[in-house]
Amino acid sequence: MSLPLTPMIQSCILHFGEMGSRWGINRTVGQMYALLVLSKEPLCADDITEALGISRSNTSMGLKELMSWELVKLQHRPGERKEFYSAPGDVWDIAKTLIEQRRKREIDPTLSTLRNLLIDSPANADEEYAQQRMREMHELIEMLTLWTQEIQRLDSAQLGKLLKLGSSIGKVLDMKDRLLGGKKETTK
Amino acid sequence: MSLPLTPMIQSCILHFGEMGSRWGINRTVGQMYALLVLSKEPLCADDITEALGISRSNTSMGLKELMSWELVKLQHRPGERKEFYSAPGDVWDIAKTLIEQRRKREIDPTLSTLRNLLIDSPANADEEYAQQRMREMHELIEMLTLWTQEIQRLDSAQLGKLLKLGSSIGKVLDMKDRLLGGKKETTK
DNA sequence: CTGTAATTTCAGTAATTACTGAAATTACAG
């Protein structure tokens, strides 16, 4: 990407910066990633520093963070020491990585905490009630996680096909109901 | 809930406090909500203040925040001015509210920003590429949003039935493939 | 309407997080 940034690209970067700061990720890292995603060519640290008007060391730390999320790929050019960074070319790959990483950082620890708290038997009525809620939370989170993991298995093409069904997913679910219907549930 | 807190309940509250601080929500608000969820009885502001060892004004601000997320219900007891707060009894209701609110705060503004940026025609090759990425992002986010909205329609009982299928969702998707198969896609 | 208990607001401060610039380290072309 040739610098400096056009207003259009600039606004997009600023927006993702703001959004980033509502997540755990900070503003600058959000901007950096938007910049990388919108760039056709891989960028080096100096490109990013210049484009966003931040310090070189800040760029370094931000890239480290993005690496830890596995959201960027590193490339080298022959005969140059400089490192070039780029985002995956497929947005669904990016989304899958995000989902995966957030699961690891937020969901898994929560599930494990809940499981541990559910091992002990309740000491009184309050704990009994509290454990019941924890059990419900654990079950719900686990189910939702399984579900999204299934969806993550899909590759880009499959996802496209599937989601183009759009809101007719309702129909898919009904279909499932009919299938299950035979088992022993009365409808609803 | 009778105060003070037992170690079990304490740990759960602390965990959700930590998790909360990785989201936009701050530690105290996370703790407050965990406390409310684990409490059988509605709590008043002073109960929360005392249980978490925070200032009364902090409690007030936290409750305001939770109200803005529509995550707590307000109750009054006859003959008392005091206000009592409680979380929904059904964890799926809580999850649905969370999803809904995050959609409103993060997804919708992003979709609208992207749409706006896609209106103008690209000024150069860089912008053309950038717009292409934005288009892909917009499409993906919109599809995922539609999908989760469908799932949000389900009530607790339906969800339970559906998710008890567990990972066999793969089968549901295959099923859909077979249904669609007739149309014109060759498999994969 | 009055008194008071409860809640909210807000300015000030504490705590945390983000960022910079200089120094140290690393990687590699030559």
Place this chain on the structure above:
DNA sequence: CTGTAATTTCAGTAATTACTGAAATTACAG
């Protein structure tokens, strides 16, 4: 191996966010 360009680390500072206590406001029992 040497020199240098690139990257990283880190201590210090800036910026932001969280929290408190006092003052103001609100709600309602009486």
